[in-house]
Amino acid sequence: MIWRRGEAIQDGKYVIEEVLGVGGFGITYRAQDCHLTRLVAIKTANDLILSKPDFAQHQEKFIQEAFRLAKCNHNHIVQVHDVCQEQGIWCMVMEYLTGGDLESKIIEQGVLSEKKALLYIRQIGEALSYIHQQGLLHRDVKPSNIMLRDNAEEAVLIDFGLAREFIDGKTLTHTNARTESFAPIEQYYQRAKRGPYTDVHALAATCYFLLTGVQPLPAQFRSQGASLILPKKHNPRLSDQLNAAIVKGMALQAEHRPQSVQQWLEMIPDAQQLxxxxxxxxxxxxxxxxxxxxxxxxxxxxxxxxxxxxxxxxxxxxxxxxxxxxxxxxxxxxxxxxxxxxxxxxxxxxxxxxxxxxxxxxxxxxxxxxxxxxxxxxxxxxxxxxxxxxxxxxxxxxxxxxxxxxxxxxxxxxxxxxxxxxxxxxxxxxxxxxxxxxxxxxxxxxxxxx
Structure with a gap:
């Protein structure tokens, strides 16, 4: 089921304008909120998921994502306006972000300056610290999951589809779904200890990409003996302090990384130090x-x-x-x-x-x-x-x-x-x-x- 341009849902409250993107589980539309006269983004299950025999389980996960996200109240986490059903399918209505995602920005415009990259990294770091306090891990931090508001000075974390509850230091069973190059080694296993350091790896890897334009070597290959190419090799202008912080944040073994996002952020230079x-x-x-x-x-x-x-x-x-x-x-x-x-x-x-x-x-x-x-x-x-x-x-x-x-x-x-x-x-x-x-x-x- 794909909604067409001009199609009205929720008794005419929302009118579909266009498809913004399709992922492995969902499809996101831009729509007009006719009641509040504003643009919104509406995410729902895509046709592939709708055709699966275990669709009900996917719906349950989608509902969990929607309500996890709806509970988050942070300036650098995408805002959820509404969670509703349309023809038996759950939908999540979110703020419409116009600045694009950071992966596309790097591909189109080239790498960011250290000052700009660290502005975004600190903002997303604050968002991650917030969700960790709620007992959640994001588990899918990457440049394409960081959007910009239209002023281009505010980064916003999106897509909580892989987010899971955690107990620091406890071995728990999670899906091993992940994004290569950004996921830490513990995310390759269903049963493993996970904590804020799991998202620290992904945040450091994201910083690597923003400053080099290159996706870092996946943790799986590094676990087999391959070495991470230092970000400064790709970008010689990178400061020594930031180069070291990125490498430390991407340490293969979790115990060798900073154990919280805040600890890692303290390692990266501020604007004055740069x-x-x-x-x-x-x-x-x-x-x-x-x-x-x-x-x-x-x-x-x-x-x-x-x-x-x-x-x-x-x-x-x-x-x-x-x-x-x-x-x-x-x-x-x-x-x-x-x-x-x-x-x-x-x-x-x-x-x-x-x-x-x-x-x-x-x-x-x-x-x-x-x-x-x-x-x-x-x-x-x-x-x-x-x-x-x-x-x-x-x-x-x-x-x-x-x-x-x-x-x-x-x-x-x-x-x-x-x-x-x-x-x-x-x-x-x-x-x-x-x-x-x-x-x-x-x-x-x-x-x-x-």
Whole structure:
């Protein structure tokens, strides 16, 4: 039974427009919801399943999928609007996604950038963590089961046909249905231990494909001695950290993988780390001298170099100092990269994000009281007097957040009229406000643990 274009079902509530796709078990249509004036996707059994003698069992599985999915309420899981029967056949009415699936996107447009791929991977990872909390495994994560909403910034997990309940650490009997290249080795067996790590493998394999355009070697062949080709072999531009995370997530044996999606997501770099690795590997980047100074512990030179970078980015080299407008010209990328470099080489004692945290602990305001209190916490103000450059401490023993120092001024008029201290505190708070806008913050496990 195939519905034709213009055919009405559910007493005229839905009008079929076209077939969107046919899978091994189901067929999906685009239809118009005449009551709510919106497009929907309707999934039901295809003709092959309808002709099978065990059709009733397939219907039961379809109903289970529909109600499992209907119970899920997550922004990155496809929304189910209705579950109904038409001429004795069960149907699932879902949101209509217009952005296409990721497999088709890669085939048509080529591999994704790391930033874009990880945006989608994190979103689907959040969805998987959610369904694992409900006691379910998806068991069929792959690029063709990830759709995009029309804004192309939101990935959505679809097709829960293979989803099953699990008890972590318990050996259970499941169907061994799977998608080669994405399924882990335990999915080849009907009886096996399964857990969130099962979906971790598929998510890592999906990431492999998004960044290389190549389907990874199936687990079955790797279990027979064949080696997984490193994703970086296919895409040399891939960061070392992400390459390692993908390989770890696809470990053949389940106990060698991260045991939860969240654990695996913590292994992959965030946008700031990617930017830092990219700029550090570029011999012509403007942060190169800063990293050299920091790596050698030459804190005063690094402090001065930081200020020079800010002047260049704000186009204030000629003036030699920053004002309100120029602090607003500082890009988020600049602030993030400088901060990551300072954090990396100072054991997280120095950096804009450390200063921002302290500033926000004090109320996060740009007023005289907050400025003075911040100066005292950072060691820039002692006994009610602001310090000048000769009194700044260029060692790791300095107070937390002491560097980079924000009191730099050119020789001449501003120093002569005694604005060194007040000027430092004034534009420091402006920069920290800009850092808050750019979400420059300490994200390390060290900070979280404390």
């Amino acid at each position: 930017e830092l690795e990219k700029t550090s590997s570029n011999p012509e980047n403007i942060y190169q001298r800063l990293e050299i100074y920091l790596s050698k512990g030459e804190w005063q030179q690094a402090d001065e170099e930081t200020y020079e970078i800010l002047l260049k980015i704000a186009n204030r080299v000629k003036e030699g100092w920053l004002d309100y407008k120029s602090t607003q010209k500082l890009t988020c990328e600049t602030l993030q990269v400088i901060d990551l470099l300072w954090l990396k080489y100072s054991e997280e004692r120095f950096g804009f994000s450390v200063q921002r945290r302290i500033w926000q602990e004090l109320g996060g305001k740009i007023d005289y009281k907050t400025e003075c209190t911040l100066g005292e916490r950072l060691g820039w103000r002692v006994r009610n007097r602001w310090q000048d450059s000769s009194q700044i401490q260029y060692t790791l023993a300095a107070p937390e957040g002491h560097l980079p120092w924000d009191g730099h001024l050119p020789d001449g008029e501003l120093k002569e009229i005694g604005l060194v201290g007040s000027y430092a505190r004034w534009w420091c708070c402006l920069i920290l406000s800009r850092c808050a806008e750019c979400k420059v913050e300490v994200k390390s496990k060290k900070r979280e643990a404390s």
